[in-house]
Amino acid sequence: xxxxxxxxxxxxxxxxxxxxxxxxxxxxxxxxxxxxxxxxxxxxxxxxxxxxxxxxxxxxxxxxxxxxxxxxxxxxxxxxxxxxxxxxxxxxxxxxxxxxxxxxxxxxxxxx
Amino acid sequence: xxxxxxxxxxxxxxxxxxxxxxxxxxxxxxxxxxxxxxxxxxxxxxxxxxxxxxxxxxxxxxxxxxxxxxxxxxxxxxxxxxxxxxxxxxxxxxxxxxxxxxxxxxxxxxxxxx
Numbered sequence: 539x540x541x542x543x544x545x546x547x548x549x550x551x552x553x554x555x556x557x558x559x560x561x562x563x564x565x566x567x568x569x570x571x572x573x574x575x576x577x578x579x580x581x582x583x584x585x586x587x588x589x590x591x592x593x594x595x596x597x598x599x600x601x602x603x604x605x606x607x608x609x610x611x612x613x614x615x616x617x618x619x620x621x622x623x624x625x626x627x628x629x630x631x632x633x634x635x636x637x638x639x640x641x642x643x644x645x646x647x648x649x650x
Numbered sequence: 651x652x653x654x655x656x657x658x659x660x661x662x663x664x665x666x667x668x669x670x671x672x673x674x675x676x677x678x679x680x681x682x683x684x685x686x687x688x689x690x691x692x693x694x695x696x697x698x699x700x701x702x703x704x705x706x707x708x709x710x711x712x713x714x715x716x717x718x719x720x721x722x723x724x725x726x727x728x729x730x731x732x733x734x735x736x737x738x739x740x741x742x743x744x745x746x747x748x749x750x751x752x753x754x755x756x757x758x759x760x761x762x763x764x
Contacts, residue, residue, distance in 0.1 A: 569750050580740060580756065583753060630750040637683075637706055643691075
């Protein structure tokens with residue numbers, strides 16, 4: 539079946555270090571979204587990528603969508619304790635417009 | 651108002667009980683979703699409503715029954731649940747079905763089935 543995978547599952551970084559999570563799909567995606575879920579919270583939308591090769595930045599966060607539209611990455615520069623949480627990618631398949639498939643998430647811990 | 655509200659926040663129910671979860675949004679969104687989330691797992695899609703009609707049912711057991719009374723409200727009726735149904739139930743909405751818009755999630759209802 540269609541799957542969206544993420545690596546790593548967990549990442550522990552020292553505050554100030556960079557962090558990257560990778561998202562891979564077994565099939566081509568029409569677009570991809572990224573969400574952040576704080577411990578005890580609910581997913582909050584971060585960004586959506588639509589175009590092949592697209593790169594978007596939000597302050598210290600950089601998002602990329604692969605040329606083949608099968609992979610994506612989220613990079614955080616100089617992590618802060620406020621970055622703690624689980625980051626999910628969520629892909630929309632070209633054949634199914636009503637839903638997204640969430641990746642398993644990457645849980646980020648930041649050591650002050 | 652960019653908020654999705656859910657009630658109750660917590661619910662404990664026995665396996666013979668009937669209860670309902672409620673979700674409300676006033677953003678004029680025409681797509682609404684129910685997700686189930688287990689600890690340390692991603693949200694798992696259960697149902698999608700598009701323009702108040704059920705468009706996707708992800709093979710959810712019949713003990714979960716969704717209802718969309720109007721464009722702002724979404725209910726999830728629960729009956730004869732099993733302990734493995736204990737989870738965080740998230741409601742979400744988005745502007746329109748079809749081309750993907752961002753989903754706004756509610757805070758969730760944490761359900762415990764005893």
